[in-house]
Amino acid sequence: MFSKFSRRAGIIILSIILGIMAGLLDSIIDAIFFYHSKVFDEIFHPSNFEIYIRIFLLIIFLLFGIVTAIGLELKQSKRIQEEKITELKNARDEIAILKGYLPICAYCKQIRDKNGSWHQLEQYITDHSGAHFTHGICPECSKKALADLENSIKS
Numbered sequence: 001m002f003s004k005f006s007r008r009a010g011i012i013i014l015s016i017i018l019g020i021m022a023g024l025l026d027s028i029i030d031a032i033f034f035y036h037s038k039v040f041d042e043i044f045h046p047s048n049f050e051i052y053i054r055i056f057l058l059i060i061f062l063l064f065g066i067v068t069a070i071g072l073e074l075k076q077s078k079r080i081q082e083e084k085i086t087e088l089k090n091a092r093d094e095i096a097i098l099k100g101y102l103p104i105c106a107y108c109k110q111i112r113d114k115n116g117s118w119h120q121l122e123q124y125i126t127d128h129s130g131a132h133f134t135h136g137i138c139p140e141c142s143k144k145a146l147a148d149l150e151n152s153i154k155s
Helices: 001-033 036-044 048-094 123-128 140-153
Strands: none
Touching: 001 048
């Protein structure tokens, strides 16, 4: 929030500086083209009407700078919003949810699909959710496997 505020303040200050510069540039161009011999006198000692015109031009330039700055910020905000929407859509597309009951064999742990075919658990979940499996052995099964291995070696 603070950075957004400081960025806006910087843009407004830049707009003010650009407006002042544009007003001075207008005065210099006006003096050069219309009052060749009175360049500095015209800049530093203008008539009341010219002061009002320059103030009006300064306000116009300031408003133009502020509107431009706001437009640029809105454009940037819209771009960021579109990027976030795209990221969320991509994340949503990556998520696949398995719903309902899965008929699973109590013995071999295969899953029956809608067509009545049986598939290994890992393959079924990979096909229907995009998840991938790695295999390992938990500590309890490791103990059982070692015990079975030792029994088979002794026999």
